[in-house]
Amino acid sequence: MRAEATSSDGQPLFIRLAASDVSQLSAHAGRSSSSSRVVALSISIPLSVAVLSCLFIGAWFIHRRRRRLLEKFVKDGTPTSLSTFTYKEMKIATNNFAQKLGKGAFGSVFKGILPNKTLVAVKRLEVSAQAEKQFRAEISTIGNINHVNLVRLRGFCVDGSERMLVYEFMQNGSLNNFLSRRSKEADKVLDWNTRFGIALGTAKGLLYLHEECRDRIIHCDIKPENILLDADFSPKVADFGLAKLVGRDFSRVLTTTRGTRGYLAPEWLTGVPITVKVDVYSFGMTLLEIISGRRNIDYRVQESQYYFPTWAAIQIQKGNTIGIVDERIADKADIEEVRRAVVVSILCIQEDENGRPSMAQVVQILEGKSEGNVAKYERRLQALIDDHCVY
Incomplete structure (x- = not known):
């Protein structure tokens, strides 16, 4: 059997090989390809497991952190039905606090939308002792009640110095x-x-x-x-x-x-x-x-x-x-x-x-x-x- 190759000057080079030699070369190439796939799998599988493990552990730490925040407020009578949010989540929901709905004595209210497309009003409080007091008062009162003529509190954010309250959105604003x-x-x-x-x-x-x-x-x-x-x-x-x-x-x-x-x-x-x-x-x-x-x-x-x-x-x-x-x-x-x-x-x-x-x-x-x-x-x-x- 004749095989074609290329010489150093770029001209075709023909080599005569026995059929048995060609079979051995093909088998060797197949073994090399298999070996490469095995090596790739031996690296990718542990790496994927490691990445998934990191993601799982990260999610677990975030969940535990939120639970600890919630437990801290539950001691003051906060209901566990309230959702907790991070500052990053609130920043995304409000498009970086782009649309201000109003301003009060201790903070401003912004329009937001949650990942499930629910419209909300986010009250972002100032950093002060009085604002912190009002934040806790709001959670411990309206967080525990539900009535058609009382605004609904959906959740809150405690992230570093950030304090936010997340309410249902009221389309016509205030009286x-x-x-x-x-x-x-x-x-x-x-x-x-x-x-x-x-x-x-x-x-x-x-x-x-x-x-x-x-x-x-x-x-x-x-x-x-x-x-x-x-x-x-x-x-x-x-x-x-x-x-x-x-x-x-x-x-x-x-x-x-x-x-x-x-x-x-x-x-x-x-x-x-x-x-x-x-x-x-x-x-x-x-x-x-x-x-x-x-x-x-x-x-x-x-x-x-x-x-x-x-x-x-x-x-x-x-x-x-x-x-x-x-x-x-x-x-x-x-x-x-x-x-x-x-x-x-x-x-x-x-x-x-x-x-x-x-x-x-x-x-x-x-x-x-x-x-x-x-x-x-x-x-x-x-x-x-x-x-x-x-x-």
């Missing part, structure tokens, strides 16, 4: 955006039906906090900024950073002043132990804003020198109840629902906390199942008109 005439949503006027639904839903959320969940919870900061609206404008009470848990065996708790000017009940200023009635007062002030489309924190309305509730009381005494309704929707408002809402708001903002209704009574009045205390209502109206006071 404040629709009441402040300087906001970007100012041209989107809420009709009366929507406003009344927001008032009733908020009242039901507070009723749950005060009377129906395991521990009585005083929110301490009810105001339009802390009432969020979903795609259907259903309200959800949010921001539990100032909330106070009260055991069922107690009705009062001593605490430092919390809340926002314009919504603070008078007892906050006296330093006495507070009750759930501070939320009732704040709700009453918020309800007046919902009805009128005006912010009470400005204290004076354009056409009057009086304190906001005083101005409202004067309109009511004149028989002009519909006059305190936002003029942009007054002609389409349900006068009976307006009357009920006004009765509730005036009863709620009484100076004497014992005279204020409970949230259960508030819900009943709004739903038309109770008339409320008419005598107290009339006395409070007269007191507002006589005092012309500013709290």
Whole structure:
């Protein structure tokens, strides 16, 4: 048999070989190829096992780290149902915190999307002792409760100095955006039906906090900024950073002043132990804003020198109840629902906390199942008109 090869000068070189020699060469080449595959497998298999082992061990350490973080918070009453996230996961979810939804006293809120395509709102807190305190308060309160009119906490992030809270996303933002005439949503006027639904839903959320969940919870900061609206404008009470848990065996708790000017009940200023009635007062002030489309924190309305509730009381005494309704929707408002809402708001903002209704009574009045205390209502109206006071 003749075999062809190439000489050193590039010319073909023919060599005559016996058939038996060619067979031996082919067998040798086959053995070399097999040997190479064996060597490759002997290297790749252990390497793959090592890589997989490293990945497994890394995942196990991450899981253990998260569990330790969770166990640390569980000691403070944190539910194990909450998800824990890393800073890297939150950075990816928020596209490096690109879309800011709002800013509060202790941090900013960003829009995010989880790997399962769920939209979330991520509150990234500042690094401070007060922010840490609010972070823990939020987890220990709203993390343990579930109600259609309370914002849902999905999880949190504790990673180095980073503290973040992950909430369900509320498409329409806060009620404040629709009441402040300087906001970007100012041209989107809420009709009366929507406003009344927001008032009733908020009242039901507070009723749950005060009377129906395991521990009585005083929110301490009810105001339009802390009432969020979903795609259907259903309200959800949010921001539990100032909330106070009260055991069922107690009705009062001593605490430092919390809340926002314009919504603070008078007892906050006296330093006495507070009750759930501070939320009732704040709700009453918020309800007046919902009805009128005006912010009470400005204290004076354009056409009057009086304190906001005083101005409202004067309109009511004149028989002009519909006059305190936002003029942009007054002609389409349900006068009976307006009357009920006004009765509730005036009863709620009484100076004497014992005279204020409970949230259960508030819900009943709004739903038309109770008339409320008419005598107290009339006395409070007269007191507002006589005092012309500013709290």
